[in-house]
Structures are given as structure tokens and as C-alpha cells.
Amino acid sequence: KQEVTQIPAALSVPEGENLVLNCSFTDSAIYNLQWFRQDPGKGLTSLLLIQSSQREQTSGRLNASLDKSSGRSTLYIAASQPGDSATYLCAAPSEGQGFSFIFGKGTRLLVKP
Amino acid sequence: SAVISQKPSRDICQRGTSLTIQCQVDSQVTMMFWYRQQPGQSLTLIATANQGSEATYESGFVIDKFPISRPNLTFSTLTVSNMSPEDSSIYLCSAEDGNTGELFFGEGSRLTVL
Numbered sequence: 693k694q695e696v697t698q699i700p701a702a703l704s705v706p707e708g709e710n711l712v713l714n715c716s717f718t719d720s721a722i723y724n725l726q727w728f729r730q731d732p733g734k735g736l737t738s739l740l741l742i743q744s745s746q747r748e749q750t751s752g753r754l755n756a757s758l759d760k761s762s763g764r765s766t767l768y769i770a771a772s773q774p775g776d777s778a779t780y781l782c783a784a785p786s787e788g789q790g791f792s793f794i795f796g797k798g799t800r801l802l803v804k805p
Numbered sequence: 806s807a808v809i810s811q812k813p814s815r816d817i818c819q820r821g822t823s824l825t826i827q828c829q830v831d832s833q834v835t836m837m838f839w840y841r842q843q844p845g846q847s848l849t850l851i852a853t854a855n856q857g858s859e860a861t862y863e864s865g866f867v868i869d870k871f872p873i874s875r876p877n878l879t880f881s882t883l884t885v886s887n888m889s890p891e892d893s894s895i896y897l898c899s900a901e902d903g904n905t906g907e908l909f910f911g912e913g914s915r916l917t918v919l
Contacts, residue, residue, distance in 0.1 A: 724906045735910045736899075781848070785906075797847040
């Protein structure tokens, strides 16, 4: 069964810094991987979806890469801003009794002004 | 992208009561899921809501405690039955875009059980 691990668990950086969040998964037979953002007390906002045939996806200052063979994905945030402060979650599909999505525990990011 | 509406957004409930959470999607979707997020934790899948048939529950979750309905391709409900303080969590409805595989979430329902 799929297991998703995210490191670091928490990260504090000064504004303007570039940073990388890591996600690893145990079952590489995935058809996509998705990164989300969650603000405190809120639902999840989809950031980037990478299909299994793709190696990376970009949206603004965000870039996500996927390496199925090594079971890893990274989320790169360029020129971080205080508004980027949130918890970032990655999710990978898992085939159990049916297809579902397994989440990592998230990386809690704080960008200090 | 699908827009998902959940209600109630929050509620305070008494021990032993039941509460039903509704989830409405603005387009037809094949796959709908219910997740639980306990305080300070990540998301745990409760079940996949199947249209026209019984939901598929994950290990540790049972139908008697979390009955789920899925009468059509845009709507689902999750009931949290016989609540205890341990059920205090955020419950999140999600749906998968059948074309892209992208997962979307509602804003969640924050339940506090006293």
C-alpha cells in the first residue's frame, strides 16, 4: 500500500529565499502526483498536478518535479513571500480496494518578512 | 476545475448525537472521497463514495459509524454517528476530475464534540 513521506516537517525562511520541499512515495505505479496548500482552518487548494508521463509542472513561482523511478517529487518555491506561509501537502494515488489518494503529513512553511 | 461546497462549515455537537455533512459538486464526477483531518494531523481517507452502491471504507472505518450516501454524480453525504470527543476533526469532501485526475476539495466541516 502507498506510503507518502514529506520532509522537512517544518521550515522557516526569510522572505525572498528559494526553497525546496520534498515528497517521497513507496509505490511508483502512480498515474499522477499532486501538491496542495492548506491554510490554517481551511480546506486544501490544488497547486500543481503532475501526470506520470511528465517530469515537471510549473505555475508562477512554483515548480514541481516527479521522478517515478526513485519515488520522489519536489516542490520548488522561488522568491518566497510571507503569503506563501502555509502547510504544503503532497498526495499520491494508491490502489487498494479502489483508487484513492494518500497524503503525506505535510511541510509547515513560515516565510518571515 | 470542480467547485465543491460543504455544509455545515462547522458545528458543535453533543456526545452521543449524529451529524450529517453534505457535499455538493458543481459538475458530475465519478470519484468522490471523504477524508478526516484530526487536529495537527494530515488527511486520512475514510471512504470512497460510490454512486449507486455502498461506499468503500478504509481500514479502521466502518459503515455503522460513518454511513455515506451517494445518490448521484454530484452529491454525497457523510454521517458521523454516535459522536464522541475523539470524533472532533475536520471532515473534508473531495472529488476527482475524471479527465485530468486532479483532486479538488471542499472547505471542510469542522466538528467539535463536547
